Amino acid sequence: MDNSEKVDCCKHGLMDYALVCQHLVNQSTDHHPIEYFDADDENEPGRSEVGNVWCKSCDDMLLSQGDWNEVAAAFAAPKIVCVACLKEIKARNINGKL
Template structure:
């Protein structure tokens, strides 16, 4: 891992690698778990590689055709740690809303 690999201090998991999710996954406001690739919790990902969003964000993303000011404003991306990311993924994978692109 490179020296400039960014870390985040998580109140639950300590100093960890970073990940980014929509605000709705953090607050459990909407369900579903979308990501640009099927991530694996046994691997270490480089900075900014772990990203996920909920069903409602995916609808806006499809309407907009890309991440832009509108879709990003709706998503309200939040920084979390990689352990929290995979916990969110696991919580959503048991539902019919789990999806990966």
């Protein structure tokens, strides 16, 4: 684990980061909860190349593409968020379970 990779979050300060699909990151605060999928949840620790957490639309894209190929990755366009922000994102959505 490389702990030198941190993000300077405007809300939480210097934190570990996670990669989260753009749809979850760009949610407005009054959105409807959506399902998310967490690569670190039950599988081996470690990140997929596209990030730790993605939403249902990304998962549908992933299934239709069969892999995190360029198309699926471009659709997810994962953003770096701090782990505290990720917790908030998870708290306002539904764990879809892989």
